[in-house]
Amino acid sequence: MFKAIVSASTLRDALDSVSVLVDECKIRLNEDELAIRAVDPANVGMVDLTLEAAAFESYEADGGVIGVNLNRLEDIAGMANSGDLVQLELDEETRKLHIQIDGLSYTLALIDPDSIRQEPDIPDLDLPAEIVVEGAQIGRGITAADMVSDHIRLRVDEAEEAFFIEAEGDTDDVDLRLDREDLIDLQAGPAESLFSLDYLKDMNKAIPKDAEVRVELGEEFPVKLHYEFGEGMGQVTYMLAPRIQSD
Amino acid sequence: MFKAIVSASTLRDALDSVSVLVDECKIRLNEDELAIRAVDPANVGMVDLTLEAAAFESYEADGGVIGVNLNRLEDIAGMANSGDLVQLELDEETRKLHIQIDGLSYTLALIDPDSIRQEPDIPDLDLPAEIVVEGAQIGRGITAADMVSDHIRLRVDEAEEAFFIEAEGDTDDVDLRLDREDLIDLQAGPAESLFSLDYLKDMNKAIPKDAEVRVELGEEFPVKLHYEFGEGMGQVTYMLAPRIQSD
Amino acid sequence: MFKAIVSASTLRDALDSVSVLVDECKIRLNEDELAIRAVDPANVGMVDLTLEAAAFESYEADGGVIGVNLNRLEDIAGMANSGDLVQLELDEETRKLHIQIDGLSYTLALIDPDSIRQEPDIPDLDLPAEIVVEGAQIGRGITAADMVSDHIRLRVDEAEEAFFIEAEGDTDDVDLRLDREDLIDLQAGPAESLFSLDYLKDMNKAIPKDAEVRVELGEEFPVKLHYEFGEGMGQVTYMLAPRIQSD
Secondary structure: OEEEEEEHHHHHHHHHHHHOOOOEEEEEEOOOEEEEEEEOOOOOEEEEEEEEHHHOOEEEEOOEEEEEEHHHHHHHHHOOOOOOEEEEEEEOOOOEEEEEEOOEEEEEEOEOHHHOOOOOOOOOOOOOEEEEEEHHHHHHHHHHHOOOOOEEEEEEEOOOOEEEEEEEOOOOEEEEEEEHHHOOEEEOOOEEEEEEHHHHHHHHHHOOOOOEEEEEEOEOOOEEEEEEEOOOOEEEEEEEOOEOOOO | OEEEEEEHHHHHHHHHHHHOOOOEEEEEEOOOEEEEEEEOOOOOEEEEEEEEHHHOOEEEEOOEEEEEEHHHHHHHHHOOOOOOEEEEEEEOOOOEEEEEEOOEEEEEEOEOHHHOOOOOOOOOOOOOEEEEEEHHHHHHHHHHHHOOOOEEEEEEEOOOOEEEEEEEOOOOEEEEEEEHHHOOEEEOOOEEEEEEHHHHHHHHHHOOOOOEEEEEEOEOOOEEEEEEEOOOOEEEEEEEOOEOOOO | OEEEEEEHHHHHHHHHHHHOOOOEEEEEEOOOEEEEEEEOOOOOEEEEEEEEHHHOOEEEEOOEEEEEEHHHHHHHHHOOOOOOEEEEEEEOOOOEEEEEEOOEEEEEEOEOHHHOOOOOOOOOOOOOEEEEEEHHHHHHHHHHHOOOOOEEEEEEEOOOOEEEEEEEOOOOEEEEEEEHHHOOEEEOOOEEEEEEHHHHHHHHHHOOOOOEEEEEEOEOOOEEEEEEEOOOOEEEEEEEOOEOOOO
């Protein structure tokens, strides 16, 4: 059983954060929250999303799992105006999801969850550095890095108390230096890792410019990016595997 | 003889409503109105447009017929700002149309009207149902239908007193239900017909979002869509042939 | 030695005016101004740009010459907001240009100036007619001409005291007539020349719509277009060779 009403903008934020990594996903309709975990086909980027029951206008669920085509669901949510409410109701017999937006009804065929890639376990990593920064700053660093390279280095300089977003191209280099006063918070620690820029660009598309993004970073370790949406009642964690640094 | 001055926005609205169906058309320069009738090459969609002399700043004509390339004429009208006036004057000898917009003169070679597809007769159909609805609602139904199918069903439910825009895809279905209170007016009657979505999408491009659209509908009959522009002094009627419904 | 700070918008205006003609150019870092001269590969269009030291927040230079990839430099300047300041500093040893924008550092590899096409000499022509006109009017004439032809004629009618922008197509003609009262200034003289529209379209992209453009014109002679940017402390002159007029 699943029956819920949610604002179109909250639904869209939730879907966008997952669709940047995968086309299809399982959605867990838990009693107290909707939850999605997914990993991209290359096993490089993962996403863990929860949207609490309180983020919905109304929410009833009993622990089922459905499989959805994310682009299709995004298109439907895209039909709504930001203020519109979206009604979702699962028909257990036909395995279809009924979606209603102000007189418009959409009957969405679901995907067999068993046909969808297994959900990843996102490990606790206890990383030595933590940076809290505006989404817009991360976007700035990514755009600049994209001018010169396919890779991006995230680095904390403990002595300088600064966070660096860096890229080295064949002829040109770029770095964005964010000092303690440019950041919302910084717990400095030994941290420097290289990542594929394509994945960070995709994740950045979903991160709101004004979000507080908590970045957990280590030395040649995966990075974790956390942010909230839906007035704090939705949480997204991205985890991205590092590239081996060639020196 | 033809000599007229009209606002750029009225001229553009007139041209757009025809150019969604055909590339070239005949324009009848009647004494009291400018009139266009055209049918698309597949004989599926027709348009009947009149723009009264009163819609012009000034209008003099004596019943001639000219043939025009609509895209070219739209490009020229597109050079004007919305508030600009467009002067049109036919040179009978050279068979060219002189167009003037604030210092800019364009001399447009006309097309031999005899080389243009014959104008259709748009029949009186006396259809059993009539729905008056905002252009924006029709657009909403078309956009939704386009997510699942190439066809769209328009239907009136007499018992429910509601107008439905519906589409059935291979796996997903969509319908927009507009009750009497969502409509400007409804004369219910037995009416349900299936149409090619492409034609309705094209017609919808020309229909202003805030226009009152009068929809005349029957059972497996053509649909007629009427709306006004140019402060009520321009009238457009589209007629679209139905698709055979496979049950 | 070169070290300067300039507003992002002034830098962008300067780069755009040159990049419409060439991909790479030499920049002369003179003591009292930054200067660029360039000619397109076909030797048809030339640009001469100067940006006075006073246009910069700070400016120190001693007469060096650097070679740059303009698109790359435009991309970097494009990272800044309009109000942002851009810091430029030449590293003489590595032959790299360090660019800083609010915490973002970009190290740009320069191009050997000797590998760049030689700078043109832009001749004094003492042309008989001079028209001063808003950039927007030139843009209007170019857009209209582009509907019918690949060439554009600029002409002054001494008797009518008017400036004409004209184009003749295979079937259609277009002309924009600007009388003395439509112009900022007019020194009439015998002047009529035909030009390649592509070049004027490119130059027009860089000319601000609200700029006062001084057009110097002769009979089958090159045209010169001058305008200012950066609050009058930047000057651009374009020179465009005429096409032979076939009568």
